[in-house]
Amino acid sequence: MLCRRNSCVVISGSIPVYLNVYDLAPIPGYAYWLGLGAHHSAVEVHGVEYAFGAHDNSTTGIFQGEPKKGEGYRYRKTILIGWTEFSEEQVIKIMEDFAKEYRGNAYHLITKNCNHFCNDVCIKLTGNPIPGWVNRLARIGILCKCMISTENGRKEKKKEDKNVGRSISKRISTSSSSSSDKSPSDDAAATATTTAAICSRFSSSVSSTTPLVT
Numbered sequence: 323m324l325c326r327r328n329s330c331v332v333i334s335g336s337i338p339v340y341l342n343v344y345d346l347a348p349i350p351g352y353a354y355w356l357g358l359g360a361h362h363s364a365v366e367v368h369g370v371e372y373a374f375g376a377h378d379n380s381t382t383g384i385f386q387g388e389p390k391k392g393e394g395y396r397y398r399k400t401i402l403i404g405w406t407e408f409s410e411e412q413v414i415k416i417m418e419d420f421a422k423e424y425r426g427n428a429y430h431l432i433t434k435n436c437n438h439f440c441n442d443v444c445i446k447l448t449g450n451p452i453p454g455w456v457n458r459l460a461r462i463g464i465l466c467k468c469m470i471s472t473e474n475g476r477k478e479k480k481k482e483d484k485n486v487g488r489s490i491s492k493r494i495s496t497s498s499s500s501s502s503d504k505s506p507s508d509d510a511a512a513t514a515t516t517t518a519a520i521c522s523r524f525s526s527s528v529s530s531t532t533p534l535v536t
Contacts (some may be wrong), residue, residue, distance in 0.1 A: 333404075336407065337367060337368065337406050338367065338402060338404075339402075339403045339444060339448050340403065340449050341401045341403050341440060341456070342364045342365075342366050342389060343363050343400070343469050344362040344392050344395030345360070345361060346395065347394040347396075361398070361457070362436050362437075363440045363456055365385075365403075366389045366390075366446075367493050368413060369389065370386050370387075371387050371388065371390070371457040372384060373387070373392065374388050374440075375429065376427075377426035377427065377429075380425050382421035382425060382426065383428070384421050403450050404446060404447070433460075435460055439459035471485065
């Protein structure tokens with residue numbers, strides 16, 4: 323077992339598996355050392371580099387090429403992830419299996435990018451994940467997205483509650499203004515309907531936001 327600073331590499335094969343890391347854009351040295359760079363990555367095994375990219379079709383987004391020659395990217399470094407006993411033919415079969423999940427039109431910059439693909443492939447081939455800093459920017463993006471979604475959810479909830487309050491007030495006002503033209507039974511029915519709406523809204527709100535304590 324070979325240990326890096328934050329993880330251990332399991333040695334369980336004779337074929338090395340590398341992660342080739344590229345910069346998506348030129349970044350200052352301090353940003354790289356802080357783990358704030360935007361990176362593309364690819365897996366190198368049996369002398370072939372495999373990567374994942376986006377296109378508009380439902381066919382596979384996995385492609386292969388010459389190691390460390392990723393077109394459109396600036397090569398940064400190569401990391402030894404581990405070793406595997408899968409043959410070249412078996413690796414190709416594994417890529418074909420991954421192709422069903424990693425389609426070109428399934429690419430997502432935050433939740434399903436080239437680094438997610440490399441992580442899944444490295445775990446499959448060696449049992450080891452890729453270093454966390456390679457895909458850190460996507461994880462930061464997920465965090466920001468969750469925070470924005472939560473805040474938007476709160477705003478929508480307040481807006482919905484406000485609209486419901488206005489609707490109920492309007493219904494009560496309408497019921498009161500027309501009470502002289504209705505019979506006691508009509509008033510009772512209207513009151514029951516309004517009360518049911520309030521109770522239903524309150525019950526729904528409590529069940530979705532307040533856990534039961536047993």
